[in-house]
Amino acid sequence: MNGKDLRFRLVYPVDEDGLLLREFLHSKGISKRTLTATKYGGGSIEVNGIERTVRHPLCAGDVVVVVFPPEQPSAGLYPEDGKLTIIYEDEVLMMVDKPPGQSTIPSRDHPVGTVANSVAGKFAREKLPATVHIVTRLDRDTSGLICIAKNRHIHHLLSEQMIASGFYRQYLAFVEGQLASNQFIIEEPIGRKDGSIMERIVRKDGQYARTDVEVLGQFKKEGHYFTKIALVLHTGRTHQIRVHMQWAGHPVVGDDLYGSTHQLMGRQALHCAKISFTHPLTGEKLEFKSDVSQDMQALTYNEINRIE
Structure with a gap:
């Protein structure tokens, strides 16, 4: 940052001759759309402190600074x-x-x-x-x-x-019933349900969606069977886990929009527990975890019998 200028900026040293500025920036993941927005939206692209066009040829040792518009x-x-x-x-x-x-x-x-x-x-x-x-x-x-x-x-x-697929997202959930397989993949397209603004369904003309499922434990409370599962998302469709588990015949516990009830929980028993990805600037691998909230933890307290 320079003084009071709080605009976001990135600095790139150049280590080879012959590239045009636009080619160099494209190699850094800066899209043509971003370059246009930077040029006309209050940002700048500088080489060695001088504002240049994207056709400017670069030399090894140059320093490129992209100042993004506010x-x-x-x-x-x-x-x-x-x-x-x-x-x-x-x-x-x-x-x-x-x-x-x-x-x-x-x-x-x-x-x-x-x-x-x-x-x-x-x-x-x-x-x-x-x-x-x-x-x-x-x-x-x-x-x-x-x-x-x-x-x-x-x-x-x-x-x-x-x-x-470099962005890993793992969820924990409780779903209705007992699952027949300990591990399986749901690869079914998802689209909007006809006549509904919110609800989604599995449909042939929907968008590709994949969810990996792993069983972590089977439980029973007052004659009500349910299963704890871990899910990994490979796509990010609206309500993907909720729709896929309903399609599989095991809706998320507490999800009354997709086939469950509030008998065990007053909301869907779904929690994003782990995310990992590569930092977009440093290349460092980052991993974050979150413990499930108390209402989900309560489903496995002593008053519930776990099925071994």
Whole structure:
């Protein structure tokens, strides 16, 4: 950062001759769209301290600096001084542990009190010229880890990593009934249910979706059988785990939208327990874990008989 200029910037040393600036920046994961937004949106691309066009030829020893334009907070996102459980933070991203019952982003029914509102408030207090980039979003009643980028470019890099299957997400859940297999893969396309704004279903014309499932234990409470499972997402479709487990005949406990009831829990028993990925700038492998919340822990307390 230079003085009061809080715009996000990246510095790249050049170690070979002959590349054009645009080719060099493309090799660093900066898209053509990002370059255009930088050029015309209040940013700059400099070589050795001088602003250059993307056609500028580079030499070994040059230093390229990309100053990204300031981002305007979303008009409908009200900054709040809300509580955030931040388990990791650096200059480009942060990891938050979300409790059940809190929305990730505002909606018509929940315009305030969300994770995004609190993050926007944090950015405002820190005078960070950025909007909130949610990389991994959780449903309101799902608890656990959320990844947030502080810059549009970092969001892009993490999204590309997710597409390339380099972004690992593991969930823990309790589902209805007893599963016949200890490990299996659900690879079924997901799309919107006809006539519904919210609900999704498995349908042939839906988007490709894959969920890996592993059984961790079988339980019974008052004659009600249910199973603890670990799930790994390879795609990120809306309600993916909830839809896939309903399709498999074992809806998530407490998920009354997708075939369960509130007999055991008042919300879906679903928690994002582990996320790992490669840091988009440093190349370091990062791994984060979150313990399940108390209401899910209560399902395996002494009053419940585990089936061995």
